[in-house]
Amino acid sequence: MHCTFHGFTMATRSSDKLKGPHAKKKKCNSCVEVNQEMKDLVEKKFLVALPQDFYDFWQFLCEIDEANPNNVLQPSKIRLGGPFDLLLGKSSSEDSDYLLHHRFFCDPPEFQTVIISTEENCEEHIGYYRDDPSQEPAFLALSHGGDTCRLLPLGDNLFAAVHSYILQAKNSSPASEKLMNNIKKVAKRKGYEIGNQTAKMVARKKKVVSKSFHTAGIVVPVDENGVGWREISLTDSQLKKLFGSILKEDANSSKSVDELQEIITYVQFANDECDYGQGLELGIDLFCYGSEKLHGYIHAVLPMAYSLLGYNAFETIILAHLNRRSRGLCNYLT
Template sequence: MPSDFFDFWECCTNINKEKPEEALLKAGLTLVGPYDVLTGKLKKIKERKVSHYVCHWRYYYDPPEFMTVIAGDKDEFHIGYYRDDPFHLPCFVASMSTVKQGQIIPLGENIFAGVCSYLKQRMKEENPFKKAPLQRLYKEVESFAKKNDYSLLSVTKHMKKRNKKVVAKTFHGNLKKMLQKVVDSKTEDEQMKNFDAIQEIITNVQFAFDEGDSGTGIELGLNLFTFGGEVFHKPLLHLLSVGYDLLERDPFIDILQAHLRNRRRGSQMSILDPDS
């Protein structure tokens, strides 16, 4: 994990010594995921398998590249780290929610920037009475970040540099219509017929794989994943597994396999017992 992950824990400890994970509760945020290692909560798991751990606080639309570290209290809002490569440090911190289903919204280069971005937005929306505690939280997080030289910019120089390398934004409108037709099919025969158009694209992607092109397959695989629906699980698993394998990003395959076996909708994504 990056250094800001641990420094943010220290910041939260300064705010709430007894329960640092609840330091941001007045803003509707709770530290979760890998922070549950620091709280000791994950020690309570009886069946300790990697496939369980990688699904801890993994929301329905979280791709393998995304790791949740903060959970919100509504709209399945959550903040996490985004990695291009599982062996590298995160590229940025982002948020996801059901308001913009499956959309990853970059908030900054580190968790301090991510939380401050969220708090600023919340302060704009709240009335004066609810705004005061949010302002106090913001000042404490901002002060700690500045003392430790963390940028609070929502878009940094490194993020701009990465954006220039982005080949394509996922999800074309016509593809969405094709996927919707598959989901809306009334019978199995109709579904198979509507899936023919998708299968044709997958066949073309396979030719790209044979040429060593991983990008096309990963793009289509993530599109199927983001659209949602169990009917797409098998093809997206194939596409992303081959794509990640070509890029030597095997841990993403393990995460995806575990997630698809236990892909759930909702806001309570902990693998812990609710009473833990």
């Protein structure tokens, strides 16, 4: 028996529910499945389609505590974030609020937060990373937030990512151990691999053209003649030194600005020859360096790179983020 209510399908079941740390003694005979209308709304608001494991994880939590799915994650000091808050009934009248909700200072457009830490003064968050906004995410990664741009892969599905995070955490408890066991059971039943280096992730590594400052790697379309990608003339360490010199605003800053302008000119030449990946790498590195003083240079290369690659969603996200780039946890949905 099914009935639809506020974007969710309530399906009665006769089978026992998976019990978690907050399961009630009385058996619950309903689960929450997100219908297509709600999935379409999520994609419309966040500009990317969420994969099936996102909705399967939501259903897993709701089967344990339908009234408040976050209760299931509470023992591990994490909670749902990002697009999950739309499923929880939160909203905003401003479209850009959805794009910036739980988007931390150094989160590139490719990264979409879905889990955040509840620990005080902690900005750790887990998100999907995708190379192309029209495709499935490549994996999920952990960001420590703040001025740290590094993204640490946790798995290629949300069950694996949360399991890996809890496993690595220092706040293990019987309740979190029980949650990990439940996650493994459901993941196995649904065919999700638990592990932070799956075959899918290893295959992607072979396509990475540059690690970039966030170390998650950049993948761009490259044809059989190598068109699509061109290396920047400086190494990562040399780029960081160059950006740092510009920010110091000392006697050498003018020379460093000229050098960066020259690199941007080379990016424009690369764009003319369809090597769009060079501008993407430079723009991402400028963004990940983490200074508002570099926003003018980011504007000059990164939106154009996304546009030329056909990644219009990423272009919209980066422009919204640069317009309201804030430090700390950004709660825009209420």
